[in-house]
Amino acid sequence: MALSIIPKPVSIKYTEGVYKSGLEAQTGLPPVIKKEGNPLGMGLQNNEAYKLTISKEDITLQADTTTGMFNGEQTLRQLVLSEYKDCLLTLPCAEITDYPRFSWRGFMLDCSRYFYSVPFIKKILDAISLHHINRFHWHLTDDQGWRLPVAKYPLLTEIGSRRQDRRLPWVNYKCEFYSREKIKEVVDYAKCRNIEIIPEVDLPGHASAILASYPGLGCTGGPYRVEDRFGIFEDVLCAGNDHIFDLFAAVFDTLAELFPSKWVHIGGDEVLFNRWEECPKCKKRLTELGLEKPAQLQSWITHKMAHSLAERGKTVIGWDEILEDSEKFPLPKDAVVMSWRGSEGGIKASRRGHRVIMSPCTEGCYIDYKHTNDPEEIGRTLGISSVFDSYSMNPVTPQMTDEEASLILGGQCNLWSEVIYAGKIAEYMIFPRLCAIAETLWTPQQEKDFEDFSQRLTIHRQRLYALNINQYRGSLR
Numbered sequence: 420m421a422l423s424i425i426p427k428p429v430s431i432k433y434t435e436g437v438y439k440s441g442l443e444a445q446t447g448l449p450p451v452i453k454k455e456g457n458p459l460g461m462g463l464q465n466n467e468a469y470k471l472t473i474s475k476e477d478i479t480l481q482a483d484t485t486t487g488m489f490n491g492e493q494t495l496r497q498l499v500l501s502e503y504k505d506c507l508l509t510l511p512c513a514e515i516t517d518y519p520r521f522s523w524r525g526f527m528l529d530c531s532r533y534f535y536s537v538p539f540i541k542k543i544l545d546a547i548s549l550h551h552i553n554r555f556h557w558h559l560t561d562d563q564g565w566r567l568p569v570a571k572y573p574l575l576t577e578i579g580s581r582r583q584d585r586r587l588p589w590v591n592y593k594c595e596f597y598s599r600e601k602i603k604e605v606v607d608y609a610k611c612r613n614i615e616i617i618p619e620v621d622l623p624g625h626a627s628a629i630l631a632s633y634p635g636l637g638c639t640g641g642p643y644r645v646e647d648r649f650g651i652f653e654d655v656l657c658a659g660n661d662h663i664f665d666l667f668a669a670v671f672d673t674l675a676e677l678f679p680s681k682w683v684h685i686g687g688d689e690v691l692f693n694r695w696e697e698c699p700k701c702k703k704r705l706t707e708l709g710l711e712k713p714a715q716l717q718s719w720i721t722h723k724m725a726h727s728l729a730e731r732g733k734t735v736i737g738w739d740e741i742l743e744d745s746e747k748f749p750l751p752k753d754a755v756v757m758s759w760r761g762s763e764g765g766i767k768a769s770r771r772g773h774r775v776i777m778s779p780c781t782e783g784c785y786i787d788y789k790h791t792n793d794p795e796e797i798g799r800t801l802g803i804s805s806v807f808d809s810y811s812m813n814p815v816t817p818q819m820t821d822e823e824a825s826l827i828l829g830g831q832c833n834l835w836s837e838v839i840y841a842g843k844i845a846e847y848m849i850f851p852r853l854c855a856i857a858e859t860l861w862t863p864q865q866e867k868d869f870e871d872f873s874q875r876l877t878i879h880r881q882r883l884y885a886l887n888i889n890q891y892r893g894s895l896r
Contacts, residue, residue, distance in 0.1 A: 659700025
């Protein structure tokens, strides 16, 4: 009898015997003896480490921190979900020593294109915590909807959260956003599950919802609308208008109040410069700053946003476009680059001394893509992301030096919701690819084995079913 745990622990040493016990009514877990202290012995420190010892008589969980204790409890939770049968938990005796390869193990949910309810988000937080995922990247704004309440800019939610559903053109516009109370509820819920929430507000592009709410912040003055189409749009925030920075300040104040995380994601991706090339205000700004082309205005805006966030005790994260045309206004050294168009952006950022989060759409991290090249399969047609692709992603590339590799915080998978318009569809897209990403980010590279993972996944699927989670069941390759 083997223990099928995902992500695979660093070490499992089997000993003689079998443990059998019932469950405690309060926790739904077997009785566990908890001990404080370094589970890894002298000379090796990791605040997420734990040691789980299963003997014939009892189960002992040892960790130096509450985070380590939580990780050990989640491993035990997995075993209970699959091995508790006929009112009895039966486990082989073993010593499990475990700690993560990377500190950043993330999952992003796009709640702009499709608005997911708080109960569904809580369900997903429960599920990802089972896999030691410790970052929830909450994509709150985009062309198709603004979901964050900002007191000084009430039209962002009064107008910016409303759009027509093209599937139901005869239905009135919906107004959907998260109240301050609901955001705090989700943040607290995540914290109890060792998950840090990273909010994202996409600036200065993907701004249709902002411009529909406050047309004066655009280059043309409108008319604008909250988009019900999907794609990249020409209208962005006007780089020559100082009032955009008043908006940023109000938004960042709100984020600082609602989200305790030190990280704020500012987006920065897919900004088109057509309007800036034609806009008199932007041309004037270009001259004043001594810049040669409109694209350089984005690095100036990013520089100012990073400074504004730093004043509020926050560190900026942006998609890999924030590296471009930044010679005159370079990124602050502490800025974090999230590499999405491939691994190249992460390599470039690490060579410049920036910390990096790897999330390449080319290597199984975009889980809104189809699982397989099947016309009947759900998902976007921009690419294929098989479970094998997700498992094969390595945040550290062969080109990196040891110093560059040390700047890789980790990685994450992203679910964009253009065509994912229901929670059950989202679950189908997330699982089991998130299981594969979780192992990629937790387990030592030399311990990974896809065939072994596939065998463990057979048992792990039972756990997902027990949690009422929908999942893809086709080919893994």
